[in-house]
């Protein structure tokens with residue numbers, strides 16, 4: 001799968017996608033990420049990418065021409081499954097959307113800054129607007145890294161048995177059960193004995209029960225509407 005990401009802060013995006021599972025996915029050629037510096041398409045000798053908003057008010061708006069120039073170049077070279085704008089007023093990102101996006105070939109992500117991008121770019125190019133939660137970040141870069149990680153780890157071959165997505169929280173609308181490793185007793189706290197029993201069906205049942213209990217206690221909203229996909 002290929003990601004193109006448009007940003008004014010390329011160095012902020014590079015690092016979170018260059019470690020651990022994401023770096024291995026890139027090394028193995030399962031995932032390619034191209035980060036495009038919008039500033040290179042900026043206007044005038046200051047390479048300006050933003051301007052005051054019409055109608056007045058605090059905060060700058062990212063102007064159309066640099067974004068359109070870069071978008072046109074990228075769209076001429078690839079067909080995208082979605083052109084995504086990361087914005088706090090977008091659809092709240094959730095596992096269901098990550099699963100769906102992971103079935104695609106090419107995704108284009110636009111990171112906004114300041115008060116965001118001119119509405120006409122959203123109208124003309126963007127097919128999906130995503131927010132990663134109900135709080136405001138200073139730019140879309142961290143949100144873009146979240147989307148690339150959540151989608152990228154679902155691609156065939158990225159995870160192995162040990163890191164399998166099938167037992168993740170949310171994959172079946174339940175939170176994950178508690179997990180333990182050695183030692184079997186630590187500072188007077190014992191691992192639940194069932195996990196040491198070797199009885200695999202009983203262990204599976206215990207994990208299911210714990211996942212349900214945890215979900216009921218922490219996220220009853222996940223249980224309400226039945227199974228979603």
Ligand code: 6GU
Pocket residue numbers: 085086087088130131132133134135136137138139140143144
């Ligand atoms: Cl996608 N962008 C920004 N700037 N803030 C956010 C967000 C995105 N999602 C939640 N907060």
